[in-house]
Amino acid sequence: MRRPLALAGLVAACAVLVVYLLFPLYYAVITSLKEGSDLFRPDYWPTSFDPVNYLRVWHQQSFPRTIANSLAVAGGVVVLSLGLGVGAAYAFGRVRFRGRRPLLFAILTVSMFPQVAVLSGLFEVIGALGLYDNLGGLILSYMIFTLPFTVWVLTAFMRDLPVEIEEAAILDGANPLVLVTRIFLPLLGPALAATALLAFIAAWNEFLFALSFTLSDDQRTVPVAIALITGGSQHELPWGNVMAASVIVTLPLIALVLVLQRRLVAGLTAGAVKG
Amino acid sequence: MPAATPEIPGRVRWAWLFLAPMLVTLGAVALWPLGRTMFFSLTNATLIDLDHYRLIGLGNYLAFDDGLWFGVLADPLWLKALANTLVFAAVSVTLETVLGILIALLLNLRFPGRTLVRAAVLVPWAIPTVVSARMWNWMLNDQFGVINDLLLRLGLIAAPVAWLAEPSLAMASVILVDVWKTTPFVVLLVLAALQTVPRDCYEAARVDGVHPVRVFFQVTLPLIRPALAVTVIFRLLDAMRMFDLVYVMTGTTDATMTLSVFARREMVGFQDVGYGSAASTMLFVVVAAITVIYLAVSRLDLEGRRR
Numbered sequence: 001m002r003r004p005l006a007l008a009g010l011v012a013a014c015a016v017l018v019v020y021l022l023f024p025l026y027y028a029v030i031t032s033l034k035e036g037s038d039l040f041r042p043d044y045w046p047t048s049f050d051p052v053n054y055l056r057v058w059h060q061q062s063f064p065r066t067i068a069n070s071l072a073v074a075g076g077v078v079v080l081s082l083g084l085g086v087g088a089a090y091a092f093g094r095v096r097f098r099g100r101r102p103l104l105f106a107i108l109t110v111s112m113f114p115q116v117a118v119l120s121g122l123f124e125v126i127g128a129l130g131l132y133d134n135l136g137g138l139i140l141s142y143m144i145f146t147l148p149f150t151v152w153v154l155t156a157f158m159r160d161l162p163v164e165i166e167e168a169a170i171l172d173g174a175n176p177l178v179l180v181t182r183i184f185l186p187l188l189g190p191a192l193a194a195t196a197l198l199a200f201i202a203a204w205n206e207f208l209f210a211l212s213f214t215l216s217d218d219q220r221t222v223p224v225a226i227a228l229i230t231g232g233s234q235h236e237l238p239w240g241n242v243m244a245a246s247v248i249v250t251l252p253l254i255a256l257v258l259v260l261q262r263r264l265v266a267g268l269t270a271g272a273v274k275g
Numbered sequence: 276m277p278a279a280t281p282e283i284p285g286r287v288r289w290a291w292l293f294l295a296p297m298l299v300t301l302g303a304v305a306l307w308p309l310g311r312t313m314f315f316s317l318t319n320a321t322l323i324d325l326d327h328y329r330l331i332g333l334g335n336y337l338a339f340d341d342g343l344w345f346g347v348l349a350d351p352l353w354l355k356a357l358a359n360t361l362v363f364a365a366v367s368v369t370l371e372t373v374l375g376i377l378i379a380l381l382l383n384l385r386f387p388g389r390t391l392v393r394a395a396v397l398v399p400w401a402i403p404t405v406v407s408a409r410m411w412n413w414m415l416n417d418q419f420g421v422i423n424d425l426l427l428r429l430g431l432i433a434a435p436v437a438w439l440a441e442p443s444l445a446m447a448s449v450i451l452v453d454v455w456k457t458t459p460f461v462v463l464l465v466l467a468a469l470q471t472v473p474r475d476c477y478e479a480a481r482v483d484g485v486h487p488v489r490v491f492f493q494v495t496l497p498l499i500r501p502a503l504a505v506t507v508i509f510r511l512l513d514a515m516r517m518f519d520l521v522y523v524m525t526g527t528t529d530a531t532m533t534l535s536v537f538a539r540r541e542m543v544g545f546q547d548v549g550y551g552s553a554a555s556t557m558l559f560v561v562v563a564a565i566t567v568i569y570l571a572v573s574r575l576d577l578e579g580r581r582r
Contacts, residue, residue, distance in 0.1 A: 013381055014392050021395045024410045024455070025402065027421060031413065042424035084300055087293035095290040103294075110305045112566055114516035116535040117559040120315045120542055120552045121308025124325055144304045147297060176289040205403040207519040208535070212543055223405035227523045239413055246406040257401040258394055268460075269467040 025250070032243035039240055053244035062217050062225065063245065069135055070204055070222040070249075076139040077146055077203035078196045084143075085150035085195065086188070090180045092151065093158030094166065104155070111148035115208050118144065126213055133215045141209045146199040153198075156270045157191035158184065194267025197260055204253065222249045309559070315552035322546040335553035347553045355529055356537040357561070359446065363521075363533060364514035367453045372507055374454065375461025380491070382462065383469045393466075400459035408523035411452045415439055442530035449524055449531050456520070457513070461506055468502035469495070504573040511569065515562050534558040 030043065035050045057063050091097070092104055122141055123132075131137030161184065169183050185192075210221045220228070226249070229242050257264060316335055320328035337346040347353050382393055399407065414421050415438040423435040438448045472495060480490045496503075518535040525531040527540050538558060542551025 010381075010384070010386060014388070017378060017381070018392060018395045020455070021398055021459075024407070024414060025398060027414060028410045040419040042419065042421040044421075080300075084297040088297040091290035091293040095286055097287045097290050107301065110301055112512050112562065113305060113309065114535060114555070114558050114562055116516065116518065116538045117555045117562075118305060118308035118312055119539065119555060120320075120548045121311030122304065123322070123548075124311055125303060125308055127325065140300075141304055143300050147301055151297065176286065176293070180293070201401070205405070207405055207522075208539070212539070223403055223519070226403075226409060227405045239419075242409055243413065246409055250402050250406050253403070254398055254401045257397050261394065261397055264397075265463055265467065268463055 025247075025254075028243045028246055028250075032240060032247050035240060053240040054248070057241050057244045057248065062220070065218055066220050066222055066225040067249065069218075069220065073135050073138050073142070073210075073221055074200045074203040076135070077142045078199045080139060081143060081146040081150045081199050082192060082196060084147060085154050086185065086192075087180060088151045089154030089158045090176065090184060092155040093161075104152075107148050107151055111145065111152075113144065115144070119208075119212060122209070123212075132213060133219050135214075135219060137213050138206075138210055138221065139203075141213065142203050142206060145206075146202055150195045150199060153195050153267050153270050154188065154191055157188055161187055190263055190266065191270070193260065194263040194270070197256065197264055198267055201253065201257075312552045312559075313556050315548050316556045318549050318552075320548040320552075322543065322548050325548065328549070331549070335550050336557075347550065347557055352529065352532065353534075353537055353554060353557075356532045356534050359531060360515060360517065360533045360535075360561075362446065363450060363453070363517060363531075364511060367450045367457070368507060368510045368514050370450070370454045371458045371461050371510055372503070375458045375506075376465055376503075378458065378462045379465035379469055380495075382466055396459045396462050398459075399456050400463075402456070404456065404519045405523050407452060407456050408520050411448075411455075412439065412524055415448055439525055442528075445525050445528065445530040449521055452524065453514070453517070453520055457510060461510065464502060464506040465499060468499040472498050508566070508569055508573075512562060512566065515565060516558070534561070 030046045031039065032053050033046065033049050033051070034043075035048070035052050038048055092100060126132050126137040126141065129137070129140070131140065165183060165187070166179065169179055174183070205223060206221075207223045207227065210224045211227070214220055214224065226242065226245050229245065230237065315328075317330055317332060318328040319331050333346075335346055337344065337348045339345075378396065382389060382396070402410075415423075417423065417435050417437040417440065420435075420438075422438070423432070426432045427435070436444065438444050476494050476498070477490065480494055485493075516535050517533045518539065521531050521533050522536055527536055527544070534554065535558065538551050538554035540551075541547050541554055545551075
């Protein structure tokens with residue numbers, strides 16, 4: 001960056017980029033702080049700071065409930081997929097057995113499934129288990145997209161751990177269960193954080209299954225609730241409420257992502273690039 | 276795989292023991308439901324009563340009766356949805372890849388404030404799709420939207436545009452939002468790949484006075500190609516099954532109907548599980564075919580290495 005012209009170009013490119021990336025969120029925030037007819041006048045700068053939309057959304061009985069549902073589902077998904085994934089990653093990453101590669105390949109193929117392709121079959125499974133219109137049904141069905149990448153990323157990390165640690169433990173007479181829970185689990189900390197975050201986000205954002213497998217308001221998750229906020233017609237949509245609800249469910253997620261960004265990127269790229 | 280893993284008696288049996296719960300779960304939520312969906316596609320099952328149905332052969336796919344063709348493959352709306360999905364996937368993935376590479380190259384430069392810009396890149400990725408759809412719906416609103424306001428002020432349009440209601444613009448609008456939302460994913464993966472390119476490569480090229488654009492195409496691109504190929508297939512598979520963004524932004528209108536939206540509407544909206552399952556199975560077949568073709572063309576195995 002020696003020449004001033006190049007520097008100016010760089011600054012301009014970054015400015016355009018940042019505005020492009022952040023403007024929709026910024027606009028949602030300033031909209032959410034407006035009320036009444038102000039809403040329908042496009043403003044580029046914040047003109048009012050009225051919290052009424054937030055209060056209204058928060059005091060709608062179903063909204064806090066919806067957030068609790070989403071937290072429960074995403075938390076359950078994280079626990080279940082890590083619980084199932086760590087053991088599987090040990091088997092794939094540390095043990096040489098017949099059929100290992102084809103099986104790993106098959107699991108990766110599952111992440112290719114369009115969710116709609118299993119929809120009617122899953123209706124039946126969830127119905128048979130008595131989990132229709134139940135958060136448990138969502139947690140179970142979300143395994144279809146969180147398990148493949150959890151197994152994949154954890155396997156990639158597990159494979160990279162030095163063999164000496166394992167040797168020492170085995171010489172001390174540890175069986176694989178002890179090995180996984182006492183030796184590998186603590187070493188996998190960063191990988192677990194990354195996969196947990198990715199699974200949490202995927203579950204928090206999921207829409208198709210949540211829309212299809214729940215029916216009553218008190219079993220709805222956040223994306224479904226926000227998608228279903230309606231008014232009398234397109235033009236009567238309570239945009240202030242919609243934007244306030246959107247901001248409430250988005251800001252914590254963004255904070256989480258920014259705080260954990262280094263781990264998150266490590267997890268994403270381990271899954272995609274390392275193999 | 277470590278070269279010499281120490282031996283424990285019954286190690287392989289332990290491995291299967293560890294795998295079993297995960298395999299059973301995936302079987303229950305993926306393999307079995309996929310099989311059942313394929314089976315339902317050969318029946319006249321309805322959502323109201325999933326237990327009573329009759330096998331009707333391939334009638335949900337294609338049937339000739341009384342001089343007319345019936346079934347998903349002869350359904351003009353399904354064909355429209357197929358075309359929509361292919362256009363959506365091709366255009367959005369192409370734009371995301373090009374834009375993603377450009378942004379990644381920018382972020383690969385060393386400059387003060389780089390970490391801030393990189394943090395900003397994560398924001399659209401972290402916003403739930405449904406929320407992005409609603410934010411953009413508001414911005415694209417024909418009467419009160421900020422996009423129309425901005426374009427009017429800049430004199431680029433003479434009258435407000437109905438971005439989502441006008442069939443010829445609705446697809447473009449959805450693609451625009453998808454590009455905004457998913458380019459960050461491409462940026463992150465390409466940036467990670469760029470950071471593995473040794474700096475000496477650039478130094479050598481600079482000393483030789485090679486133009487930067489040529490350096491990109493002849494040095495950088497071949498080196499990041501495997502990672503890029505993996506990124507593109509992830510994006511492509513995601514785009515082919517697009518549901519949420521389209522559903523929330525434009526509902527089930529013909530102009531933007533994708534294969535997933537079509538299948539779900541038949542299955543849940545019209546309760547016709549047989550017909551909907553046939554549409555779902557066709558989506559699975561289309562996605563599988565595209566994957567196989569892509570892997571063959573890019574000569575990539577699924578572990579991200581080139582054969």
